[in-house]
Amino acid sequence: MDDPLPIGELAARTGLTVRALHHYEDLGLLSPTRTVAGHRRYGPREVERVQQIRSLQTLGVSLREIGTVLEAPDFDPAALVARQRAALAAEQARLSDLLGRLDALERLLRQRAQTGTPIPPTDFLQTLRAMQDIEQHYSPDQLAQLADRRRQLGEETIRAVEAEWPRLFEQVGQAMDAGADPASPEARALIDRWDELVAMFTNHDPGITQSLGNVWKQSGGSASQMAGLDPDRMRELFAYAQRVRDARG
Amino acid sequence: MDDPLPIGELAARTGLTVRALHHYEDLGLLSPTRTVAGHRRYGPREVERVQQIRSLQTLGVSLREIGTVLEAPDFDPAALVARQRAALAAEQARLSDLLGRLDALERLLRQRAQTGTPIPPTDFLQTLRAMQDIEQHYSPDQLAQLADRRRQLGEETIRAVEAEWPRLFEQVGQAMDAGADPASPEARALIDRWDELVAMFTNHDPGITQSLGNVWKQSGGSASQMAGLDPDRMRELFAYAQRVRDARG
């Protein structure tokens, strides 16, 4: 029962592959005895080491580090755990960063598809770049805040607002084209709604609202790219909106 | 201004390294023109391609896949995004799995350190293995539920309960040693509290409570390892607790 196992047996019992066991040995994690013919035999001690290796792997510890741990029986478990946590947390942060961008992209694609101005594949890369240009205007903190805020608002609200923006731009455009007085109640109502939508997502944070303003100014091209509007038209809309706000005093 | 750039210039402007640009070229993502001496020159087209590569990288897309995307201008953006999401989500799940285990370990280390029965480094690997043995008794679903429940309960409560368990075991042990009648109110109170603590973490889910029972039975050794108690003593405590429950009817 406790006879030393050939490598195939050990592999079958541990769920590892023969190749993996070879690899562990190459790294010095295992050193089974050998038969005269050079075939590996794993005694109970080695079998246990394999289990320990697996255990440490389920914590995401690297094989090299596992090597040092197994060779130093007086290592500090708490320190090991802390190091691992830090490393994995960093990885997770990186991932959620990527996922955040994907979410934003998905929202944009969906919105543009629903509002009848889908992004042609040839423009996709430009749009993507526009998104990153815009992202650069926010600090990581601000981006995190915006993401939080979106979670608070929920899927429903976001979709509703996404659908409302193009309509609002359209209405403001019509008012502007019709020469509506920036001080008129109609114009004011539209821009109030505009600012309300903005405030909803910025959660009334002045820093973020400020950054958003910079985005409009410095990346007008990017913003219009994402909205699917002509950059000049977009600039006009923004200038008009500003006049309305100024008229309000 | 739009003269073709030497590689060092392009690297400086894009924030990439010369080596990275070489690498992209090896993979066929770029093909700058060359001077007579063989030095690379990047025109506006190539510069834009570099930006596109960077953009796609911020979504976590692999360089090979970027290659196929850049060569097929009529690819499906939505499909690309969906694939990326799936891949990253899988990665994230794997990571949070590892982090979950690390959390559990950290809790255990902390608790054992606080209750005056720290885990000696030499026993750490055994304890780790015991944890995984126990983990095997739960389905992934159940583990997720337990993690959720812990989040609901909050740090405070968890620490309090962690501190209570050893005391409770101690009291039950004393009652048992004193030959307290399993039907006595004292014994009943202790075991009621015991079951209450269990229910708090299992959130009264019968499936999980059942699995927990299996853990005690089949992995008594592992459980005692984690609690820092003698396995035989542990088994006695559990048998006594069961007698108390039976006496209650």
Next chain:
DNA sequence: CTTGCTCCTGACGCAGCGGGAGGTCCGTAC
């Protein structure tokens, strides 16, 4: 012409194995 900077082309290294090539060994059936 020399100095000093930029550029070139290999080629190894990392992490954790997968997978294959080409050869040896083992147990069993004939």
Next chain:
DNA sequence: GTACGGACCTCCCGCTGCGTCAGGAGCAAG
């Protein structure tokens, strides 16, 4: 004795995204 199917052996390349030399050539300024 031998022939055959597995199991085992030892290299060695491949993947991912570059970092990092090594050794040599081009280029502008003094």
